[in-house]
Amino acid sequence: MNQDDYSEQLPSPPEETGSIPEPPKLIVPFEDPTKEFFTGLFETMKLVLFEPTRFFRDYKLDGSIGRPLLFAVMIGWTAATVSAMWGTVVNKSILSYLQERMPDLEGVDWERLASGGSSMDFAFTLILAPIFIVFGLFIIAGVYHLFLMIAKGANKNFETTFNVVAYGMVTRLAEFIPFCGSLIAWIYGLVLAIIGLAGAHKTDSGKAAFAVLAPVLLCCFCILMIFMMIGATGFMAVLNKSLR
Amino acid sequence: MKLKSTGRTKGELNLPLVYFMVTGTCILMVYVLYLAKQIPRIPCVFKTLTGYPCPTCGATRVIRSLFQFDIVSAFLRNPLLFLAGVVFIAWVFYGFYMLFSGKKVQVILTEKESRLLRWGVMILFFINWIYLAAAGV
Numbered sequence: 001m002n003q004d005d006y007s008e009q010l011p012s013p014p015e016e017t018g019s020i021p022e023p024p025k026l027i028v029p030f031e032d033p034t035k036e037f038f039t040g041l042f043e044t045m046k047l048v049l050f051e052p053t054r055f056f057r058d059y060k061l062d063g064s065i066g067r068p069l070l071f072a073v074m075i076g077w078t079a080a081t082v083s084a085m086w087g088t089v090v091n092k093s094i095l096s097y098l099q100e101r102m103p104d105l106e107g108v109d110w111e112r113l114a115s116g117g118s119s120m121d122f123a124f125t126l127i128l129a130p131i132f133i134v135f136g137l138f139i140i141a142g143v144y145h146l147f148l149m150i151a152k153g154a155n156k157n158f159e160t161t162f163n164v165v166a167y168g169m170v171t172r173l174a175e176f177i178p179f180c181g182s183l184i185a186w187i188y189g190l191v192l193a194i195i196g197l198a199g200a201h202k203t204d205s206g207k208a209a210f211a212v213l214a215p216v217l218l219c220c221f222c223i224l225m226i227f228m229m230i231g232a233t234g235f236m237a238v239l240n241k242s243l244r
Numbered sequence: 245m246k247l248k249s250t251g252r253t254k255g256e257l258n259l260p261l262v263y264f265m266v267t268g269t270c271i272l273m274v275y276v277l278y279l280a281k282q283i284p285r286i287p288c289v290f291k292t293l294t295g296y297p298c299p300t301c302g303a304t305r306v307i308r309s310l311f312q313f314d315i316v317s318a319f320l321r322n323p324l325l326f327l328a329g330v331v332f333i334a335w336v337f338y339g340f341y342m343l344f345s346g347k348k349v350q351v352i353l354t355e356k357e358s359r360l361l362r363w364g365v366m367i368l369f370f371i372n373w374i375y376l377a378a379a380g381v
Contacts (some may be wrong), residue, residue: 020303051258190266198257209265216269224276 028167031067044071045115048170052192056199062156062161068166072137073130079172080129083217084122086178133169141165143209148197153207156200164196188214246352260339267332274279278311279346297376299369300325305381321381 029035031045047055061068141162148154148161171192174185190212197208290298302322309318319326330380342348353361 053259084277136362187266187270190269194262194266195259196259198255201256204255205262209262213265213269215270220269220276222277227276227279 023058023190024068028061028067028069031063039073041074042158044167045075046172048167048192049173053199055167056164056196061167061200062160063163065159065162065166068163069134069137072169073133075169076172079169079175080125080133083175083182085126086175086181088122089193116173124171137162137165137169143215144197145192147211147214148201148203148207151203151207151210153197153201153203153211155202160200161197164193164200166172168196184185204229246303246356246358248350248352249347250349250350254347258339258342260335261343263332264336264339274307275311278308297373297374297381299373301376302381322372322374324368327368347356 009166028046032040039064116132141164143157144165145154145158145161154161168189171185171189174188175181177184193212194205194208197203197211198205201208245260265280288301290296290300291301298320303325306318306325311322338349
């Protein structure tokens, strides 16, 4: 038996890549069957809000999408209800007070601002919010995953991206703050999405930022183009009139 | 206060640059609205109800002044918000330093220094508020 025959029978030595083996991922408290429902919910909310880097890096997010979807719908529905409530009760009364005090304020469309909070809107929000949340989650996750693939940063499956988006819904809780809550929720949501994609997909923050911000910038560009087209149309109309 | 320089681990998140990119995108969006003259003048609820400015009163005017490159006016609109912006820019530069040098700097404060810093920020907050009320911002 020569040396080559022995080497065929022996297990191959571990590859010397110099990388440390990845530690096993932790189970998200909300998906942990040993935990009570609300204990898991609050622990997950706390982790995502206050320790996002650790949560998205160390917890298992490439599993099923059922529980994360339930988490997102619960949080999103609560936030939408609170937001609609602000619109119906508080914002409307404050806006009517402001309108009384400053009726001629420049640049404020009072009718448009006040129209956002009728009781009918509130009822529609309660009924339709879960459907919109589910559709919205799939669309946003799809867009993020597509841009992540373009940037060659999608190292995990679509479920991972979906779970990042779903758990990132926790930022919607900022809707509890009247007036500026939506803005805070939106900005912190973008930051969490970047942290989440970078941590869960094990990619660098530049690629994650591209996946999250490129669609926003694209929308921005489209809006600018629309305004430019409107401006150009107006200019052409004025030019035509003056030529005649 | 001690500064400790350590190496960054591979894949470690560069938080200043993440915030820079998000803020940059938001500023770009606001600038598009500014170009289209669509920034609404939203009145401050606190000021309307009490007659005194809130601590963040003048934020929109700070942004408008900055878009017109009027730095002095931006500072006078709300000095603390302006300073917060300067600190944020310094933090972003630190993010770029981390990116290119592969190092990070930890600021180690003693208990007394942290307490002093907290009190300093609170005092600045109230001085700024008094200034806003006195200047009629």
